[in-house]
Amino acid sequence: EDQVTQSPEALRLQEGESSSLNCSYTVSGLRGLFWYRQDPGKGPEFLFTLYSAGEEKEKERLKATLTKKESFLHITAPKPEDSATYLCAVLGGSGTYKYIFGTGTRLKVLA
């Protein structure tokens, strides 16, 4: 069964304390893995797309990496404004392609 699992569910970091969020997936025919940031009461904001194992993307303090089984979102020296829920999604499937979202990691960065 195609699925996406994110861990941890919630994470509290001190400002400047680097960490990584995990997105494990099982899907046939991966057509893309996507990371989003969602603030409370708002729609998700697109961050990255990764297509193949070994690919990496960076934006400010965020870096996304991809293997054949999982993706990591590395947050370097986070600031309080990085506090949000981070969602991972994959597009794939056999036959009809479908988007599958994980349940997200709620990140809180303390000043």
Next chain:
Amino acid sequence: GAVVSQHPSRVICKSGTSVKIECRSLDFQATTMFWYRQFPKQSLMLMATSNEGSKATYEQGVEKDKFLINHASLTLSTLTVTSAHPEDSSFYICSASGPAGGNEQFFGPGTRLTVL
């Protein structure tokens, strides 16, 4: 680029009335649009997928007669909640894919529906 708008951002209505929510891709033509529902502290729940000019594909358990979706053009999709009841109160979010032929979904800001 890749901006999606939603209108209204908040709506309060009485039970039994219908509410229409608009979703527009402002700077690209969307090949596909999606409608999601989100409950507090939960992830996105896909309601339906629509392509311009064709009928929407609804997810299992979503009543197509209650949640009417129209994808009239490559930049506009609407969701109408018919005969709304308090249990329909939720955060509704649309998204669109298609800019530059990519697979990414770009999300609107969401609509908070409260049914009294």
